[in-house]
Amino acid sequence: MFRELHHQRDPLILCNVWDAASAIIAEKLGYQAVGTSSAAIATSQGKTDGQNTDFETLLTVVKQISEVTPLPLTVDIESGYADTPQEVVDNIAKLADLKVVGINIEDSHLIDGRRTLVDKHVFTKNLSQIKTLLNDANIEMFINVRSDTYIVDAETALPETIDRIRLYETVGADGIFLPCLTAPDDIAKIVAHSSLPLNVMCMPKLAGFEQLKQLGVKRISMGNLVYDNMLAHLEDTMLSIKQQGSFEPLHFSD
Structure with missing residues (x-):
């Protein structure tokens, strides 16, 4: 089912979540699928993005999400939380046991706050080995490659x-x-050069969903932007409570 959502008439609007509560809201509002945001999960743990949360913590969050919603769940595993293709597949197998149907894996590393692309031939070789090992283990998993x-x-x-x-x-x-891809001309050229469903992410200059559909985009993610927006509102509310000396900013109804 999840694979087919990437080939439907309208783009898949992926609701990025970070805990059970956000996943419940996504299902309530009628989203077709949910995906974890590594940045949102890291922030919720008081850490920064870039595999600064350990894989066991990620597994705990994923388990909590999978237990509260039947929606297809895809998980951002960043660089795989591992050093070898076999270790990456071992991690994916643990996610599959939690009924995860897809993963994002990126072709870059974050080192000292700087994003650096992995050599494309090295990454391709690793990806090939991951796919082979998954097939050998009879693990069905949608591999969404995040190229940075x-x-x-x-x-x-x-x-x-x-x-x-x-x-x-x-x-x-x-x-x-392709995070940070927003230019319509580039989107059109990329779609024309590949049969892979293209996934773009919420950005300030990103076109509306209808235009993205016309350009051939098949999946649209929220990333951590919804979570960041929620935190900004939370900060504003907490500040108002402090400044007003009451809970009036919560707008309690009679």
């Missing part, structure tokens, strides 16, 4: 992105996720 070309350098990203997608597609990637 537009995060590293959006001005010169297009040719490198197209080249990376071509490589990833040949070894069995199921989808391609």
